[in-house]
Amino acid sequence: MISVSALSGVQFIAEFRILLLGNKGAGKTSLANMILCRQTTSPKSTAQCTKIRGVAAGRLVTLVDNPGWWKNFLVDETPEFQKQELVLSMAHCPPGPHAVLLVIRVDVLYTEKNSRAAQQHLELLGKDIWKHTIVVFTYSDRLQDQTVEQHVESEGEAVLQRLVGKCGNRYHVFNIDRYSGTQVKELLEMIEDMVSGNGGSCYEMDQTCLYEVKEMRRVVEEKAHKRKMMVQEQRDVHKGHNCSLSSIRMVLLGYRRSGKSSIRNNIFGRENTGLKRTSQCVKTQSEVSGNVITVVDTPGWWKTLAIRDTAELDKQEILRSICLCPPGPHALLLTLRLDMPFRDKEMNSLEEHMGLLGERAWKHTILLFTHGDLLGDLTVEQYIESEGKDLKLLVAKCRNRYHVLNNKNLLDGGQVTELFKKVEWMVAENEGFYYEMHPRTYKEVRRKWRLMEKKSKMRLKVKPRRTINSVKGAGQYLTELSLILLGYGEAGKTSASNTILGTTDFGFKRTSCCVKRTGEVEGRLLTVIDTPGWWKRLPIEEMPQFIKQEILKSVSLIPPCPVSFLLVIRLDSSFQEEERRAAKDHMDLFGDMAWNRTIVLFTCGDWLADRSIQLYIESEGEALKWILGKCGNRYHILSNKNQRSSAQVTELLKKIEELVAENKACRSAGMWDLKEKTENRTENMQSKERGLQRQTEDFDSDDDVFTIDTKYNIFK
Structure with missing residues (x-):
């Protein structure tokens, strides 16, 4: 595989327009800073399209940095607002970019699914995007003695080779840990070569598609504003009846990796270090801002799986969480990540698991969005409106109660104080009542748990069936x-x-x-x-x-x-x-x-x-x-x-x-x-299959169409 050599008659570009795309953590922002020789501290996650202008290798350059997608997530698993943001990036460099840089870091495994995710996200901009795309490999210094060509040929069964091939075998290598004017100059020359190969044109997206996305964003903004006003009016109704609580009891619920444990640390002003998956209920109690706060963290369920797939121990732990903060929690905090989509599968799974606590639980539930930093300048209302009917239905079930936490600023006490206020508003709305499990259910949960513990201790005495003492050479x-x-x-x-x-x-x-x-x-x-x-x-x-x-x-x-x-x-x-x-x-x-x-x-x-x-x-x-x-x-x-x-x-x-x-x-x-x-059983199976195939062929030769259902014809 060779990189593109200089073409004769290369067209001079007065100002380069460059679009940066790639998955989260690929090094897009670091690459942008390197191209424009900008001195920055550790780069932050790009929440929205960012347009930067500057001079690189003596040439004017406009860079548009984009939010990254999760490396293993296909386009259907990316939230709508992030996909819209990617399309709208085209509007930041009219009439279109001279080059799209697909940024891939070379020091981590790149799989077939990673490649499919990249292709799907790029093709949101159109199928012809590949004629204007260059793959840029970052962190090249970490290859040690291996060349990038060797890495591309060996990585993931030629996955990278095929991806670079879609880009006309155009690729460039960058060491983004140390500035080098030479590597920037070579990149700009490669872009000029590519533009000449494309007849001197930049990439122009279908304007109808761009217009539709702009219109969708405009409608979402209008609806988001109405939602914000409605929620504010709802809170104003209970403003005069606010319930001031000296102690607040809360239970954290949600699917795995939704950020429950981080929220617990956030509430108590702790750093997120050494976090592990919550396997059992964890009860934490401490004084925060003069109030006694009790938080019970629970095991999460699989995001899209039905409750039947959840282990019985996890279901019992969810029920037991209510018993750990008697007489009952003031709030059930239902956690969702803002950087992941919310569709019917997530909704069905969530409703089934919340159903363990009964329909009354929704009266005491606040929807708690995590990773709020990824919204950028967008409001949570815009996210809700853009994600579709399932999320809006969930917000309605929670009676329009929701809160956003910024996971990059977990020690910000203001967002926690605001959460406590919303809990108090909800308690006032519920006329001072907390969530209380039915006494009969409460007794049944405790009885079942004690019985399981008793039986498990008895099972400890059950030994594997053995005849080991009678076997020579045991x-x-x-x-x-x-x-x-x-x-x-x-x-x-x-x-x-x-x-x-x-x-x-x-x-x-x-x-x-x-x-x-x-x-x-x-x-x-x-x-x-x-x-x-x-x-x-x-x-x-x-x-x-x-x-x-x-x-x-x-x-x-x-x-x-x-x-x-x-x-x-x-x-x-x-x-x-x-x-x-x-x-x-x-x-x-x-x-x-x-x-x-x-x-x-x-x-x-x-x-x-x-x-x-x-x-x-x-x-x-x-x-x-x-x-x-x-x-x-x-x-x-x-x-x-x-x-x-x-x-x-x-x-x-x-x-x-x-x-x-x-x-x-x-x-x-x-x-x-x-x-x-x-082997005899295998031969019998193959023989039966051959016989059924011959029968099928005989029937196929007749005028009347007849098919045999072979699924029950297996050997016994």
Whole structure:
């Protein structure tokens, strides 16, 4: 791959108009400062389009810096106001930019999804944008001995090569940590070359599209102003009846990563250091501005998933939060991020989880927007109006009560004081009442929690089913082992495979076919096979035939040595009857003997925090207990966020060695029995599929169209 060389007859550009685009953290603002040789402190996030004029390499330059998108988020996952801002950037450099610089930092992994996100965001400006685009790689000094060409060719299976190819193989490399007039001069020369190659023209966007976005922004501004006036009038009604509270009790609710823990620190004037995901309710009480403030932080749910996917322990924690601030909270603070869209999936998930507290909870709820710094000069009302009907419906359910917190200025006491005032206004609106759980529900929550704790302590006494004392060579150190990881999609099989081998050889993508890797772990030759996941709740009859064949194929890939199955289940999600049935049916593909060789591997072990695994098992109920019973109560917990911890892998291998001893599977002969039976099952499946295909062909030859539903025709 070569960069563009100078063309003969290059057109001289009196003033360069340049548009900077890229994901958050790519270095757009630093690059802008470097081009114009501006001395600045650490750059801030660009909230809105910023137009800068100056001189670079003796030439006049107009730069338009844009807000970045989240690197892993496609265009549908970007809020409307940010997409509008990107389109409106064209209006800052009429009639259009000479060059669009797609900024990518070279010192971090760039994946296929990152590339798709970049393409989708750029094409908001039109499909022809690529003729006027140059890729600019930032932080080039961190490549060390590697050239940018080597990096582009090796990174992410040629992802960067394809992206640079869309730009006509135009790219430039920048060290933005140190100013160099040469690299700025070379960039401007490259832009001149590109403009000449485009017939001397700049990029002009479809004016109809630009007009439509401007009109949308104008309508949003009008509606936002009306909303602001309406909310102010609503507050004025209760102004004379304001309820002054000497103590305020609040519960934080919301999806994961919505910023709940940061809000807690903000309220109490603490720095955000060492924040972890909230696994259990955290109660904090202190005096703030002369008031006794109690805040209970709760575990978050997955942003777009239904409540059925939320672990029972998390649901119990949400209910328990009310019990931790008796007699009840004055306010339920429902957190949302301003830098993420809010659609029907988010709305459905939120309503279901809030439904745990009953319909009365909405009377005591304030919508709390985080990351308010990303709005720039826009108002929160403009954000609400631009995001669409679902967010407006949510605001209405909260009776137009909302507040914005600036996460870049968490120690600003003014925004917290304003939040307390809004809580007092809401209490006045509710005639002095706080949220109180129904006594019967309150008793039931406490009863259920005590029962789960009691049963979990009893489960501690339940030991794995073993015949280890009667097996010769029990606990023997094995020099060679094979592991086959099975489970539903997103259970964490691939991450667990990487953790076990202490590598990233399995990659990070969804596994679509069997992947075999070998490595030495504590003196053992370990063969690990990752398999495609099945749909978590889909009956096996509805699974594609090739997936079942691929899962069965895993056994044919193992060497002649002891083998164990790891049935992977993630801890931070629910496990119900449908999951049990799907797991049973897929395990049964290997025959009943497979259960005797299986250990349940729980991933996301960090989610448990201080809670016991027994408490999780008891909370999930009979479906999970049945699976564990089939595996002889053998299980292990793995934290894939702590991959450097060898102790968890060492303990797992010890359990596997004990399992091998129990099954008298140290001899390779026992392994080939399983292999032969599995291969026979695979052959039967393929034979049935070929037969069905012939039948279908016969029917297709008739005049009448007839189709066969093959989804229930699998071997038993």
